[in-house]
Amino acid sequence: MSRYIERVAANILPLSEAKTLPAAFREWHVTGHVSDYEDTTATCELCEQEGLRYHFRITNKLNGNVLEVGSSCILQFELPMADGTAATKGSLDRLIQRYRTQRCLNALRAVAQAERSDILAGAMDYFDTHGCLSPKLAWVVLWRLRHHGIEHEPQWFKVTTRKSSQRRDLLAMRTDRVLTLWPALSSAQQQQYSTWWVRHLSLPKALASWS
Ligand SMILES: [Zn+2]
Numbered sequence: 365m366s367r368y369i370e371r372v373a374a375n376i377l378p379l380s381e382a383k384t385l386p387a388a389f390r391e392w393h394v395t396g397h398v399s400d401y402e403d404t405t406a407t408c409e410l411c412e413q414e415g416l417r418y419h420f421r422i423t424n425k426l427n428g429n430v431l432e433v434g435s436s437c438i439l440q441f442e443l444p445m446a447d448g449t450a451a452t453k454g455s456l457d458r459l460i461q462r463y464r465t466q467r468c469l470n471a472l473r474a475v476a477q478a479e480r481s482d483i484l485a486g487a488m489d490y491f492d493t494h495g496c497l498s499p500k501l502a503w504v505v506l507w508r509l510r511h512h513g514i515e516h517e518p519q520w521f522k523v524t525t526r527k528s529s530q531r532r533d534l535l536a537m538r539t540d541r542v543l544t545l546w547p548a549l550s551s552a553q554q555q556q557y558s559t560w561w562v563r564h565l566s567l568p569k570a571l572a573s574w575s
Pocket of ligand 1: 408409410411412413433434436437
C-alpha cells in the first residue's frame with residue numbers, strides 16, 4: 365500500500381462503517397458545502413495534502429461523519445455528488461462558482477443595509493427574482509461592488525435589454541458607466557451597442573435599429 369493510500373485509509377476508516385477500502389468510499393458523498401480559505405492554507409483531511417484553497421465537505425451517509433477534503437481526492441476516489449451523479453472537475457468548479465456568487469451577494473446585501481440604499485436593496489431583490497438586472501440596476505450593483513472591493517465577476521450579473529425602456533436606458537447611459545457595465549453584457553448586446561455607436565448619432569435612430 366502506498367503512503368498516500370495508507371494516509372487516506374488511516375483517516376477515513378475510523379469514520380466509516382466498512383473496515384476496508386474501497387468499500388468505505390461507497391458510504392461517502394460530496395455535500396455541496398465549500399469553504400474558501402482565500403489563500404492556499406488548507407489541508408485535505410483525507411490525504412493530508414497541504415496548500416489547498418478550497419475544502420469540499422464529504423459526509424458518510426451511514427453515520428453522518430464529515431471530512432473536509434480537496435478536489436483531487438474526490439476525483440481520485442470517484443466520490444459521488446449529493447444527487448448520486450459522479451463528481452467531475454466541472455461539477456466541483458460549479459460548486460466553487462456557486463459559493464463565490466453567494467458570498468458576493470451576501471456582501472452586497474450587507475452594503476445595501478449599511479448604506480440604507482433602497483436602490484441597491486431593490487436591485488438585489490430584482491436579481492433574486494429574475495436572475496438578471498436592468499442596465500441601470502446593473503450599473504449600480506457593479507459600481508458598489510467595485511467601490512467596496514467585493515470579489516465578483518461582472519458576468520454573474522446578466523443584463524436584460526428585453527424591454528425598449530431598458531435599451532433606451534443603456535443607449536442613453538454615460539460612456540464611463542457603459543464601460544463599467546460592458547463585461548456584464550452578452551456578446552450580442554455588446555455588438556448591438558457597438559453597431560449603434562458606430563452607425564448612429566442619435567438616440568431615436570438607435571432605438572429604431574435595436575428592436
Ligand atoms: Zn486529499
